[in-house]
Amino acid sequence: MVKIRSKKKRKTPHVAADLTTREGRARARREMVWQDHGFLRAAFSNLHQISPEMWRANQPSPKKVVEYAEKLGIRTILNLRGESTKGYYLLEKEACEKAGITLIDFQVFSRDTPTKEALFAAKELFETIEYPALMHCKSGADRAGLMSVLYKLLRENVPFEEAVEQLSLKYLHVKHGKTGMLDAFFQTYANYNVGRAPEDxxxxxxxxxxxxxRLKVKEDFMRDFGKGVQVDKILNRE
Structure with missing residues (x-):
């Protein structure tokens, strides 16, 4: 019997909406509100001030960008989702330009262990951006949590136990899923220092x-990973 393998369909590259046209702008808004679940963020921004100069939140709408500029004095927004052709990004970029906010795309991941390059780049980023600043991912829970811990460690030099509180249910971070890989990463650092006084x-x-x-931390986590993947599917998180 001859088996015929079906060819995988190639995904058609997403073409960015043209914001200079009425149709394009309407399409961008649909992508932001419905495809990116912006309707869920309409009344909840997961906004928190984590230092006198830094805030964290979920994906801001154009209206929120203006609000952050006017009410919080935000000068820089760190987009932890990376550059995109989707409506949520195009509208945020446009809003930042109009509000005089510098938008920096610094992509990190919630279901992978961070690379050494990204960790060192984060330190440089925190040392060079203009403050007050705000960082966000989609929900403001996981990638924003990762970067908030790094901000606390690398810029504020706070004790480790205080820094890792940025990865908690308070900010909607759920460690009982693949996003728990971020907790495993920081726990590996804590385990390395077991038996030492905090100052040592x-x-x-x-x-x-x-x-x-990095790969060993990821492999160890995945080996012990159980039912957490169901949490990710239920929450339908990015």
């Missing part, structure tokens, strides 16, 4: 440079 912990970036094995 190895500096975080020294550990990253000399001891951190």
């Amino acid at each position: 912990w190895k500096p975080f970036l020294d550990w990253v440079e000399e001891d951190y094995d």
Whole structure:
């Protein structure tokens, strides 16, 4: 019997909406509100101030961008989702330009262990951006949580236990899913320092440079990973 393999359909590249046209702008708004679940964020921004100069939130609408500029004095927005051709990004970029906010695309991931390059780049980012600043992902829970912990460690130099509180249910972070990989990453650093007094912990970036094995942390997490994937499917998170 001859088996015929079906060819995988190639995804058609998403073409960005043209905001200069009425139809394009309407399409961008539909993508933001319905495809990206903007309707769920209409009344809840998951907005938190984590220092006098830094805020965290979920994906802002154009209206929220203006509000952040006028009421919070935000000068920089860190988009942790990365650049996109989708409506939510196009409208945010346009709103930032109009409000005089610098939009920086700095992509990180919620279901993977961070690379060494990204960790060192985060430190440089925090040292060079204009404040007050706000960082966001889609829900403001996981990628924003990761970067908030790094901000606390690398810019504010707060104790580790205080920094990792940025990854908690308070901000809607759920560790009982693949997003728990972020918790595993920071826990690996804590485990390395077990038995040492807090003041004797190895500096975080020294550990990253000399001891951190990204793939091993990921493999260990996935080996023990159980039913958490169902949580991700139920919440339909990015």
